[in-house]
Amino acid sequence: MKSNPLFLPAALLVALAVSPAFAAAPAVSDAQIAQIVVTANSIDIANGQIALKQSRTASVDEFANLMIKDHTAVNASATALVTKLGVKPEACDTIKSLQSAADTEQAKLRAMNGSAFDRAYLENEVAYHKQVLGAISDVLIPNAQNAELKKMLVDVKPAFQAHLEHAQHALAALGTH
Amino acid sequence: MGRAWHVCVLGAGLVAGAVAGAACAADAAEARSITIEMHGQSFVPNRIEVVAGTHITWINEDDMPHSVTAADNRFDSGPVPAGKSFEWTAEGKGTFDYHCIFHPSMTAVLSVADGKRSTQPDAGPPQHAAVNQP
Numbered sequence: 553m554k555s556n557p558l559f560l561p562a563a564l565l566v567a568l569a570v571s572p573a574f575a576a577a578p579a580v581s582d583a584q585i586a587q588i589v590v591t592a593n594s595i596d597i598a599n600g601q602i603a604l605k606q607s608r609t610a611s612v613d614e615f616a617n618l619m620i621k622d623h624t625a626v627n628a629s630a631t632a633l634v635t636k637l638g639v640k641p642e643a644c645d646t647i648k649s650l651q652s653a654a655d656t657e658q659a660k661l662r663a664m665n666g667s668a669f670d671r672a673y674l675e676n677e678v679a680y681h682k683q684v685l686g687a688i689s690d691v692l693i694p695n696a697q698n699a700e701l702k703k704m705l706v707d708v709k710p711a712f713q714a715h716l717e718h719a720q721h722a723l724a725a726l727g728t729h
Numbered sequence: 730m731g732r733a734w735h736v737c738v739l740g741a742g743l744v745a746g747a748v749a750g751a752a753c754a755a756d757a758a759e760a761r762s763i764t765i766e767m768h769g770q771s772f773v774p775n776r777i778e779v780v781a782g783t784h785i786t787w788i789n790e791d792d793m794p795h796s797v798t799a800a801d802n803r804f805d806s807g808p809v810p811a812g813k814s815f816e817w818t819a820e821g822k823g824t825f826d827y828h829c830i831f832h833p834s835m836t837a838v839l840s841v842a843d844g845k846r847s848t849q850p851d852a853g854p855p856q857h858a859a860v861n862q863p
Contacts, residue, residue: 618770621834629833707830710796714831718793 580695583642586634588692589705591647592684593623593630595654599676602661606669615722619677619715626708633704667726674723681716685709764788765837767795767809767829772837779819781844788814795835800826 580588596619603616634641657676664672688705696702761783766773768790779785787797789809797806797815803825806815819841829835 618832618834621770622832625834625836708833710830711833714794 580644580646580691581642582637582696582698582701583634583639584644584646585692585696585701585705586630586639587641587643587647588650588687589630589708590627590641591650592687593627595650596623596677596680597627598654598658599661599673599680602658603669603673606661606665607673608666609670609726611722611725612670612673615674615677615718618718622711622715626711629704633700637698637700639698639701670726671723674719674726677719678716678723681712681719685712685716688712762786766790767797767835770795770829770832770835772827772829772835775837776840777838778840778842780842781819781822783819783841784816785819785839786814786816794831795829796831798828798830800828 600616600619600623603612604620607613607616661669661673661676688709693702693705696705761780762785763777763779763783764786765777766788770791772787787806787809789795789811792811794808794810796808797804797817799805803821804817804827806817808831809815819839822841822843824838824840827837827839
């Protein structure tokens with residue numbers, strides 16, 4: 553992946569991998585896991601909405617639309633599940649860090665356009681999905697106590713993996729233009 | 730045949746391939762062989778009723794892998810690469826949600842009705858398929 557100095561995934565690394573809740577796999581409650589899932593999906597929905605405004609590249613728009621659709625669906629499933637389970641999503645420092653990092657990156661994206669935007673957006677999508685996949689595998693699934701919540705996390709992993717691969721292919725395709 | 734979706738009816742001596750839209754949807758419950766497209770990250774049609782014993786083929790017309798995975802795991806294609814298909818013969822009676830494990834927004838509903846209905850004229854009026862076109 554070609555590095556873009558303006559848009560490194562470091563912020564997400566900080567939010568997901570280095571923050572206190574994700575660094576050493578400490579206990580995270582089901583309520584916090586539920587909120588992390590919703591926040592992580594909402595961030596990528598927002599990223600996609602920015603892409604639809606800033607990009608004029610068909611493949612980028614297609615990817616952004618897919619992210620919006622899929623992450624909206626995951627959020628709907630997560631919300632339905634936590635409602636059924638009677639779990640009230642709960643904020644924590646990880647969520648604040650995640651959202652803060654996303655705010656910063658999205659501000660950078662909004663200031664970009666053209667091919668620079670396309671590359672920055674897709675690089676961020678690659679980095680973001682890698683980090684979220686890592687968090688799901690290493691933190692969220694091991695800490696989930698409720699079996700249905702754990703199953704939802706397991707079930708959603710293939711989607712994040714597919715999104716990652718899609719973003720990587722879209723990014724590689726940009727390199728030929 | 731429109732690209733949006735098609736259902737091929739092969740059962741009961743009836744061959745009706747090139748039909749689309751409401752007429753085709755109405756025949757779906759009587760079908761013995763149908764095709765469902767995976768197209769534009771959607772199952773098309775995304776809601777259909779078939780009779781038990783119907784042979785269903787899902788064709789992936791997108792340029793990315795999909796899956797055909799029942800919520801209760803009664804069928805699961807695993808990854809279906811672009812251009813490939815998955816086949817399953819409807820068994821059991823009921824309404825089954827299914828989805829693509831790679832694209833959570835890609836959901837659909839398959840209803841399987843009693844297979845006797847289409848072969849017994851006295852069983853009452855046919856229960857036509859409910860199809861929601863995108």
